[in-house]
Amino acid sequence: MAARMRGSASPSMRLILRPSATVARVPFRTPRRGLASQNAQKSNGSPSMVLGGLGAAGAGAAAYIGYSFFKGDFNEVPTESKSAAEKQMINVHDLQEQPLIQEKRSLKSPAVYMCGSNVYKVVDPGSKDTDVKTPRRFKYFNGQVLRDFKASEKSGAAITEDGDLVQWGKGFSEKEYKPTKTLTGKNLKSLALSENRVIALSSDGTVYSLPIAKEEQQAGPRTQEGSWIPFWSNQSALSYRCLKPALGFGEKVTSISAGQEHVVLLTSSGRVFTAVASTEHYPSRGQLGVPGLTWSTRPKGPVDVCHEVTAFLGSPVSKISAGDYHSLALTKDGRVFAWGDNSFGQLGVDYDSEQTSRDTPFALSLSKLYRQGLYAVQATNIAAGGAGSFFTVDAKRVLGPEESSKAVRDLGHVTADTWACGKGIWGQLGTGRWVHLQDSPAKVKDLSGLAEYDEVKNQMTPIRLRDISVGTTHVSAIMDNKTAVTSRPTDSLDRSRDFGYDLLLWGGNEHFQLGTGKRVNFSRPSYIRAPAEASKKDEPEARLQIMPRHKGMVGKRSVRMEQRVECGRHVTAIFSAVA
Numbered sequence: 001m002a003a004r005m006r007g008s009a010s011p012s013m014r015l016i017l018r019p020s021a022t023v024a025r026v027p028f029r030t031p032r033r034g035l036a037s038q039n040a041q042k043s044n045g046s047p048s049m050v051l052g053g054l055g056a057a058g059a060g061a062a063a064y065i066g067y068s069f070f071k072g073d074f075n076e077v078p079t080e081s082k083s084a085a086e087k088q089m090i091n092v093h094d095l096q097e098q099p100l101i102q103e104k105r106s107l108k109s110p111a112v113y114m115c116g117s118n119v120y121k122v123v124d125p126g127s128k129d130t131d132v133k134t135p136r137r138f139k140y141f142n143g144q145v146l147r148d149f150k151a152s153e154k155s156g157a158a159i160t161e162d163g164d165l166v167q168w169g170k171g172f173s174e175k176e177y178k179p180t181k182t183l184t185g186k187n188l189k190s191l192a193l194s195e196n197r198v199i200a201l202s203s204d205g206t207v208y209s210l211p212i213a214k215e216e217q218q219a220g221p222r223t224q225e226g227s228w229i230p231f232w233s234n235q236s237a238l239s240y241r242c243l244k245p246a247l248g249f250g251e252k253v254t255s256i257s258a259g260q261e262h263v264v265l266l267t268s269s270g271r272v273f274t275a276v277a278s279t280e281h282y283p284s285r286g287q288l289g290v291p292g293l294t295w296s297t298r299p300k301g302p303v304d305v306c307h308e309v310t311a312f313l314g315s316p317v318s319k320i321s322a323g324d325y326h327s328l329a330l331t332k333d334g335r336v337f338a339w340g341d342n343s344f345g346q347l348g349v350d351y352d353s354e355q356t357s358r359d360t361p362f363a364l365s366l367s368k369l370y371r372q373g374l375y376a377v378q379a380t381n382i383a384a385g386g387a388g389s390f391f392t393v394d395a396k397r398v399l400g401p402e403e404s405s406k407a408v409r410d411l412g413h414v415t416a417d418t419w420a421c422g423k424g425i426w427g428q429l430g431t432g433r434w435v436h437l438q439d440s441p442a443k444v445k446d447l448s449g450l451a452e453y454d455e456v457k458n459q460m461t462p463i464r465l466r467d468i469s470v471g472t473t474h475v476s477a478i479m480d481n482k483t484a485v486t487s488r489p490t491d492s493l494d495r496s497r498d499f500g501y502d503l504l505l506w507g508g509n510e511h512f513q514l515g516t517g518k519r520v521n522f523s524r525p526s527y528i529r530a531p532a533e534a535s536k537k538d539e540p541e542a543r544l545q546i547m548p549r550h551k552g553m554v555g556k557r558s559v560r561m562e563q564r565v566e567c568g569r570h571v572t573a574i575f576s577a578v579a
Contacts, residue, residue: 110552110561110576112141112149112158116513117570120154120170125178133512135574140168140179145554145561145576148190152569153511155212157198161554161578163187165200173214182217182238183210192258192322193568194277199243199263205252207265209277209304210240245273245306257322257384259340262287264327265306270316272309272329285325286359287340293359311361312337323384323422324472328391329361334378336391337361344387345439346422366393369419369441374400380416385470385567388422388429391441392465416462417448418477426473427523428507434523446525447504452482466501471567473508477525478546478565500545503528503565511570515544549579 113135114123123132126139147159155171158179165183172180183200186208191200193212200208211217220239245253245265253273255266263277274288282295282303289309299305315331322328326340326347338347339361345351348364366377374397381392397413399405419441420429427434430444450463466480479502504525505514512519515528527543549562560579565572 109143110145110554110559111143112138112146112573112575114138114151114571114573115515116568116572117153117511121177122151122153122156122169122171123571125168131512133515133517135515135572138573140166141575143554145552145559145578147188147578149564149566149573149575149577150191150193150568151566151571151573152193153571154569155193156571157191157193157212158575159188159191159200161559163189163203165191165198167198167212167214171212176214180214182214183208183240184237190256192256192263192277194258194263195260195281196279197258197277199256199258199277201253201256205247205254205268207243207245207253207256208240209243209263209275210238211279241302241304243275243304243306245275246308255320257320257327259287259322259327260324262322262325262327264320264322264329266317266320270318270332272312272317272320273306274309274327275306276304283325285341286357287322287325287327289327289339289359289361291360309339309361311339312363319382321382321384323388323470324386325357326384326387326389327361328382328384328389330379330382330391334380334394336364336366336379336382338364338389341387342439344423345437346384346387346389347439348389348421348441349439351437351439364391364441369393369443370395374398374403381465381468383468383470385475386423386428386472388420388424388470388475390418390420390444390468390470390475392468393417393419394462394464414462415449416464418444418465418468420444424523426508426510427521428470428473428475430475430506430523430525432524444525447477447479450479454482467564469565469567471507471513471572472569473510474505474513474567474572475507476503476505476565476567476572478503500547500563503544503546505567505572508570513567513570513572515572546574552576 115132115135116123118124118127118132119130124136124138141158145161147161147163149158150156155167155169158166160166163186164181165188166179167182168177168179170177186200186206187203188200189203191198196212198210198212202208211220217238222239223236225234225236243265245267247267248269251267251269253265254268257264258277261276261278261281261283263275265273265275267273274290276282284294288307289311290307293307312329312331315333315335317329318332319330320327323346326338326342329337331337339358340347341357342349342351343356347358366379370377375395376398378394379391380394383390395415395417397408397410399408399411405411420431421438421441422429424431424433424435424438429435429438429442430446431442447465451460452463454461464480465477467478469476481502505528506522506525509516509519509521514522529543546565547563549560551558552561561576562579563574564577565574
């Protein structure tokens with residue numbers, strides 16, 4: 001049985017297998033010449049290579065935490081020059097040394113790294129570069145851990161550790177586009193960006209909607225704010241509005257997600273509300289999830305009044321995600337609901353030229369993706385962005401109506417799969433194909449059917465996606481692979497022998513948002529290399545990985561933090577977040 005071993009700090013071995021006992025691999029794509037329009041004609045037979053599986057010993061053992069290494073451009077993506085037998089060789093010294101290297105570097109200083117389009121000074125406000133080819137340190141955020149971070153091509157926004165909103169980019173101000181604190185003192189915890197609004201959620205559940213543009217923040221109507229002094233109020237420092245859904249006693253908004261024109265709100269009771277999040281366009285593609293709601297039929301009152309989405313009453317929602325003009329909801333019982341624009345099949349149902357959108361949420365037929373009667377199917381995660389949708393599924397093998405338990409060897413086995421639908425002309429569906437429209441869910445094979453050996457449970461366990469971020473033309477995925485082998489849960493990172501989560505990116509690279517340094521699109525999930533420090537060029541090559549939760553130093557304070565990845569409109573960010 002062919003297998004590769006995941007590197008660790010000890011001789012402990014970890015097998016990464018597919019259920020069929022073949023090697024679980026995610027390929028490292030070789031360069032493709034040209035953009036998607038050219039690749040679409042040459043996708044069959046294009047050169048490629050396999051860079052180990054999620055558990056490849058060579059790459060896994062050499063895994064650095066790449067975010068503190070980015071000091072120059074990546075080298076050319078290497079072509080396969082070693083035989084498969086040579087790649088099986090394991091350097092025991094590398095297994096012991098590499099975790100120490102990555103830990104020391106990651107603990108030096110938390111930071112933000114960005115790559116992609118810099119036309120509007122979002123990736124690097126102090127640079128004249130129109131594109132940043134490889135992840136570059138964002139100097140303003142040096143030594144900071146953040147609560148949230150979002151970026152688009154024209155503007156960026158972040159929430160500091162203290163809960164204040166910071167904005168930058170020419171979409172914020174043509175003249176003063178460097179990072180500036182705007183909405184402060186609200187104890188914000190998360191945010192979302194629409195085409196011209198920032199939607200921010202505070203820890204107490206208040207939802208703020210304010211213009212992205214600094215000029216509109218200062219010129220718009222101000223709100224009267226309460227004060228700790230009885231019968232005393234102050235005028236807000238800038239223009240904003242509060243979105244106020246009709247909540248029950250003790251209920252509050254816990255999560256937000258925004259498209260170009262709308263925002264979706266999730267409450268602590270599992271209810272969903274939507275509202276307008278644009279001052280230029282009223283949502284007209286069904287993305288509000290209210291049947292028959294248009295500009296002419298909207299209720300009296302503010303344009304951005306909150307509407308409850310009632311299609312899944314009785315099934316509490318656990319997660320929401322908004323694309324540009326469509327939305328997804330995941331219920332606690334493992335169902336996926338979709339509504340809004342279906343121009344590219346992003347709702348996972350047949351495209352209809354006479355009805356390109358759906359204003360009533362409906363449940364996807366996940367069971368149809370598997371052999372009827374042989375699998376119990378439950379969705380575990382969702383992600384939407386641009387004109388694309390992703391969802392992950394646990395498929396448990398059950399006994400068929402005419403099967404004998406003695407004849408079924410994999411009874412009870414759980415397979416974790418990733419499915420995608422929507423626009424894929426830049427390869428952003430990750431299926432290995434370049435398609436304009438994918439209206440039936442297609443399996444992302446490189447992220448499906450993966451498993452690894454768990455030393456604690458003494459059994460094979462599925463490798464699921466820990467997180468997925470969907471931009472307009474590109475996507476990132478963080479695998480939920482085991483990062484601890486010999487350490488105790490109470491150990492800080494500098495006392496353990498842990499390594500990072502596997503990070504893969506794919507899709508459009510027209511503005512170098514994949515961070516490879518080459519303007520080459522990837523139609524399949526691919527690892528990104530992390531260069532070594534200039535002073536240590538003899539260090540082994542490594543691939544970029546994401547640091548799990550750990551204790552790090554912020555000034556003289558010890559803070560629990562983790563790395564996160566955010567894919568926006570033609571930009572990518574890796575940032576240190578409060579864990």
